[in-house]
Amino acid sequence: MTASSTTPIVLVILNGKGGVGKTTTAVNLAAIFAETQSVLLIDADSQGSASWWTGRSPNALGFDVVQAESPAQLGQLPQLQTHRLVIVDTPPALDSEALAAVIPVADYVLLPTPPAPMDLAALITTVNEAVSPSGVAHRVLLTKVDSRSVGEAIEAQNTLLELNIPACNAFIRAYKAHERAALEGVPVLKWKGKNSQEARSDYCRVAEEIQRDWKPL
Ligand SMILES: Nc1ncnc2c1ncn2[C@@H]1O[C@H](COP(=O)(O)OP(=O)(O)OP(=O)(O)O)[C@@H](O)[C@H]1O
Numbered sequence: 001m002t003a004s005s006t007t008p009i010v011l012v013i014l015n016g017k018g019g020v021g022k023t024t025t026a027v028n029l030a031a032i033f034a035e036t037q038s039v040l041l042i043d044a045d046s047q048g049s050a051s052w053w054t055g056r057s058p059n060a061l062g063f064d065v066v067q068a069e070s071p072a073q074l075g076q077l078p079q080l081q082t083h084r085l086v087i088v089d090t091p092p093a094l095d096s097e098a099l100a101a102v103i104p105v106a107d108y109v110l111l112p113t114p115p116a117p118m119d120l121a122a123l124i125t126t127v128n129e130a131v132s133p134s135g136v137a138h139r140v141l142l143t144k145v146d147s148r149s150v151g152e153a154i155e156a157q158n159t160l161l162e163l164n165i166p167a168c169n170a171f172i173r174a175y176k177a178h179e180r181a182a183l184e185g186v187p188v189l190k191w192k193g194k195n196s197q198e199a200r201s202d203y204c205r206v207a208e209e210i211q212r213d214w215k216p217l
């Protein structure tokens, strides 16, 4: 796939399950990438979590946020063409119609999931049935990893490797800092408090890793 300097890269954050860290990933990656390029965050979840989070500090964000009524509306958003990077936060329980609408607009799909076997099993089905067949570049991102049992994350990475499903080497550890930052309406990059550095550096590592993937895009 090729992209000229005027065509945005569209990064879609996706997982059919709820509460896995999609919005946390979308908001934090938007803040990190916004340090070096123009970023638009599209909240395609009717729950409006990303809009709620970012709406309380619009001037401190460094990126733009718009709401899409549904994933099906994405392709028509005029703002899509005016930013270098577009990050799309999606709702849980995406039905096959919504998936079919969102995957064709994506240049890259990032799939956050906790490493617990039940969460992982559901995600593997989504990757195999909807993401891999489309041919879009993608990686699984392990989230909410208990820093006292990092072995579980490494085991999950190995499982994915055996199934030929690409996963990020970096993973996101579970820290209260992520909940606090959301409550205070700022990305963790801008939040100061216990474990904020660790929380921030996890997402910075992921940003570096996925950016290397789309250099050729
Ligand atoms: N790495 C983390 N450490 C601690 N808490 C986290 C982490 N990631 C997310 N959370 C918390 O878990 C909850 C769910 O996260 P989030 O809203 O990002 O998930 P989601 O997949 O977008 O959920 P939904 O499907 O409902 O949109 C939130 O309370 C969030 O603050």
Ligand SMILES: [Mg+2]
Pocket: 022, 023, 024, 045, 049, 050, 089, 090
């Ligand atoms: Mg969400």
